[in-house]
Amino acid sequence: MTVRPAWMPAGASLRRLGLVLRSDRSPFRGQEAGTRTKTALWRRAFSLTELLVVIAVIALLAGLLLPALAGAKARARQAACLSNLRQIGLGFALYLGDEGNRFPDRRDLKVALGFRPWTDWPPSDPRGGWVPGVLSNQLAGAWVWLCPELAASSLRAVPQCVQLARPNDPASPVGYWLWRFDRVDDPVPLDDFWNKSPEAALLDLRAAANPMVGIPNSPSDVELAVDPYFPNTTPTVAAALKGRAVHRGGRNRLMLDQRAEFARDSRLR
Numbered sequence: 001m002t003v004r005p006a007w008m009p010a011g012a013s014l015r016r017l018g019l020v021l022r023s024d025r026s027p028f029r030g031q032e033a034g035t036r037t038k039t040a041l042w043r044r045a046f047s048l049t050e051l052l053v054v055i056a057v058i059a060l061l062a063g064l065l066l067p068a069l070a071g072a073k074a075r076a077r078q079a080a081c082l083s084n085l086r087q088i089g090l091g092f093a094l095y096l097g098d099e100g101n102r103f104p105d106r107r108d109l110k111v112a113l114g115f116r117p118w119t120d121w122p123p124s125d126p127r128g129g130w131v132p133g134v135l136s137n138q139l140a141g142a143w144v145w146l147c148p149e150l151a152a153s154s155l156r157a158v159p160q161c162v163q164l165a166r167p168n169d170p171a172s173p174v175g176y177w178l179w180r181f182d183r184v185d186d187p188v189p190l191d192d193f194w195n196k197s198p199e200a201a202l203l204d205l206r207a208a209a210n211p212m213v214g215i216p217n218s219p220s221d222v223e224l225a226v227d228p229y230f231p232n233t234t235p236t237v238a239a240a241l242k243g244r245a246v247h248r249g250g251r252n253r254l255m256l257d258q259r260a261e262f263a264r265d266s267r268l269r
Helices: 030-044 048-098 107-112 198-208
Strands: 223-226 250-255 260-264
Touching: 048 223, 048 250, 048 260
Parallel strands: none
Antiparallel strands: 223 250, 250 260
């Protein structure tokens, strides 16, 4: 049924006026519809030049964003490492409270795990494989003993950097150094902490005047645990390891006063 518009004179027809009404929802048909469809498809297609420009823009954006994402990931791992060190500091504080304010003396365990002083670097064996067993009542999580950045680094394969807390158990890696528990001499050297109180350990460090440590004024000057690092100014460091560290440009460390921080070091790249 054709509806006559109100403006059309009575008795007139649309065909006589040369008009055809179409619904907005009705599809175009015939030659006109085919022409419009082809034109729309042509306008939607990319030319080769346009496609290459889009690919180049995507590659440029990826080149700009990927280093930023890698840097953000490294900073997140560095923060997780600092959290690990804070937990280790808390574990030592709890141990001191349980054991009459004295550090452990597990030189026997250190020897059993394979005491191995290096002739290049480090000059002794500060690896901490002995610690998880000693602090098992204070720290139950195995994840705190390995920095996530070290776990993803080629340094993990360097023997000086990682020691297993349980021999032949790859799920027990320890990746932190403890310089003040790096030798097994008897009597205990002045600059080692075996079976000493923190106060006595600090006094002994001052008396030792170790050139690597200096003369500390307070517990905040003494490193208790630290990431592995290989200074480029030390002649004995292997050429392939010179200047390398777990974190770029420095190292995370736990101080004797339980403070954990990132220390920049010009000897590290």
